Amino acid sequence: MFVKQRTISVCQGTGCISGGAEQVYSFLDAGIDKLHLRDSVYLKRSGCHGFCQRGPLVTVEPEGIFYSKVTPEDVPAIFQSLLAEGKPVERLFYRDPATSRPIAHYRDIPFYSKQQRTVLRNCGNIDPERIDDYLATGGYQALHRALFEMPSERIIDEVKRSGLRGLGGAGFPTGQKWEACRQAAGAPKYVICNGDEGDPGAFQDRSVMEGDPHSVLEGMIIAAFAIGAQRGFVYVRAEYPLAVKRLKIAIAQAKERGFLGQDILGSGFGFDIEVFQGAGAFVCGESTALVLSIEGRRGMPKPLPRPRTTEVGLWGKPTLLNNVKTFANIPLVISRGSAWFASRGTGKSKGTAIFSLTGKIANSGLIEVPMGVKLREIIFDIGGGVPNGKAFKAVQTGGPSGGCLPATLLDMPVDFDSLVAAGSMMGSGGMVVMDEDTCMVDVARYFLDFTCRESCGQCIPCRVGTKQMFDILDDITRGQGRPEDIDLLLEFGEVVARTSLCGLGQSAPNPVLTTIRYFRDEYEAHIYKKRCPAGVCPELIAKVGAD
């Protein structure tokens, strides 16, 4: 059987695997043996392609054919398409929801064409378990450059000039953090990568760790060289077993090739990375709690005022802690330069933002867009809008501590500062879309339930305040709301935000405060008319039926 040279990659992200991608892969693999195609077809596993809604995903290169929702039964058809006269399997193409027109190439699909995938450049293209794939895309060249062509001051200067801000949520200027850690007295120093992504509905850090682990490692090694650290940790939730596995493979391969360990690439600089598995406490994403957790103690944030982690961190030593995506950006900043990096985004937010787009949206998945893009473009152009003809109601950004933004704010640019001004935040990049069938009081109740369970429990406003707000919201959704409840929520929400010890408590009231700010009429309908306008709260629907 004569076929042209092809590369078939099967997405092996967590989403596609749960949809049966492993089976698709093994059917393809068996088929290649049976048809003696080993010489012409290269089958590989890849990281997350991002278009999780349509998984399992299979791509055929060099044509760039994109097959979605592939099942093992489709495998024979895919082999037929590889024949000299074969045609791509049209029934597996993605169809434009508006026109039902099948689209063969992923570059033509709006979900991809409107994105700017730079951090995610390798996710979905390379086999995350093979270092050669990463090297073939220019991997570890930034490290080479940093080690041999740039003194550490210049690396930090380059990161500073790029305008890169921490992508874990707070948006602290990365270069400034590196400089502070470099200048901090004390040795040894540590580098920690924060992969404790605990927000409900967020999976962007996981996808980067699963799909392109080497880019994270490369960023960490460059950071370690710049600040003078010898030991690093990747803190990953134990709920991310695939990320843990792939990071461990990547670390072993990087060691084998001399990118990690003693005397990296013959430069004399040595650095080692370990994977540390967190036990799944949301609050351990906070820097001081994370550090305590690695030390083997109870993860409770330390109160301000206190020295920064860059000065007194892990085991009391200067520690650089950055998010997964921040580290994954570093090789780009070094190899393409700060000017290129800063050319994208807005005045104060440079580069790109990565979001996990979920909820009531046609194309859920992992996306990367330049900072400053409008919410409307993300939700309607890339996300394909709200499915089933329903109306858009709100979008929640920033995880459980973010706010819910209404349709009137759809033309707002997405960057660190605009989101905060609107009462929400960038967070680590969750984006949950809600349609007209979503009850905003119920949404606020859901997120408060989460924060009051995940609070560390040490400070009173957060531990008891979030519980109090949850109880009030719970009453409202059960038809037991009282007229004074909205004022109580506003008053106590503000006190919790102003007096809580750490960022968790300070931002926990956001979902309540923004839903009251933008959807007050729904609260009033629940409280005064004992009616849930969206028809979600069961007790209030039953009441209507009984009338």
Add this chain to the structure above:
Amino acid sequence: MEEIGLTIDGLDIVAEKGNNILEVALKNNIYIPHLCYYPGLKPSGACRLCVVEVGGELMPSCLVPVVPRMVVTTNTPQVERARRAIVELLIADHHYDCRHCQASGHCELQRIMARLHISVKQMRPLRWARKEIPQDTSHPLFDYDPGRCVLCSICVKTCERVSSGTINFVGRGYGTKLGFFGDKSRCESCRGCVESCPVGALVPKSTLPPSTEPSVTTGL
């Protein structure tokens, strides 16, 4: 010892450098409510009741060291609003039954309520804790009522000074309480935790009444 000058509530005060605002205020008879601060122990900044205003910002006074020419206000509307809200939250969550509480009369929470003129009757209509959390009577020396505990961590830190930690926080979020590690406990029976508890959460085990009480006492 270096002395510095600062202002608290308009009063000029001379204080020892390195002390925190709360210590300095208390020493000068300026009351700042506090639950988790205990003289001689490292402040934890957890109760948030000792907030004061410095330069328009709310700060936990137990954690902020005094600096020369600092201007501290302990009674601005924003400070009082925050304190009142925190105390009300605490009361609504408290196993509120002073009559049967051993700490009644020397309870820090009662004292704070009196000082701030907060009474249960005039409180805002918050939701009261719905579930009664059972007492933990596993420890041979004392009983623990999680419903009365304010998680100030004073007992944890007191214990750490004596034997390396036989009391600590367990659980998370709203369900956080104290744990005593049962048989694994290295308790030295000093009762320091019970002594230092500001409320009635840790109380000595009540001595059992005799099962049969002699009705007549006879002398020989």
